[in-house]
Amino acid sequence: MDPFEEEHTKMYFYENRLRTYVGWPFQEGCNCTPENMAKAGFIHTPTDNSPDIAMCFFCLKELEGWEPEDDPEKEHKSHSPSCNFIGLKKSVNDLTVEEFLKLQREKQKFQIKKACNDDIAKFEEAGRLRRLQIIKTAKDEE
Numbered sequence: 001m002d003p004f005e006e007e008h009t010k011m012y013f014y015e016n017r018l019r020t021y022v023g024w025p026f027q028e029g030c031n032c033t034p035e036n037m038a039k040a041g042f043i044h045t046p047t048d049n050s051p052d053i054a055m056c057f058f059c060l061k062e063l064e065g066w067e068p069e070d071d072p073e074k075e076h077k078s079h080s081p082s083c084n085f086i087g088l089k090k091s092v093n094d095l096t097v098e099e100f101l102k103l104q105r106e107k108q109k110f111q112i113k114k115a116c117n118d119d120i121a122k123f124e125e126a127g128r129l130r131r132l133q134i135i136k137t138a139k140d141e142e
């Protein structure tokens with residue numbers, strides 16, 4: 001992986017994150033405006049049923065059920081205390097190349113962890129369905 005490729009760096013930039021907030025339900029007069037959400041590292045990742053899902057581009061933590069008084073930065077820190085992005089002491093633009101590369105490695109760890117958890121969930125679901133089938137077959141044979 002080339003850590004400097006646009007695909008891997010795009011969402012480090014506030015403007016690119018802000019651009020994802022199309023149809024976000026909280027626009028003004030509240031804490032979780034698109035601006036504050038984007039500042040706190042979140043991108044808007046809505047689904048048909050949930051228009052208010054946001055995910056940190058870095059630690060991939062997804063949060064939904066936002067309330068107008070929610071502070072995106074505080075929510076991010078409390079739900080994902082190990083996120084290196086929300087823990088950054090300086091702006092992305094001021095990072096040295098070395099610091100940036102280190103950050104990218106941490107980001108990759110979050111991605112791998114999420115991919116593993118997704119696989120485990122799929123595996124468990126397949127196991128659950130298989131168990132149900134076995135029970136059903138056993139009952140039919142009774």
Ligand SMILES: [Zn+2]
Nearest residue numbers: 056058059083
């Ligand atoms: Zn995060």
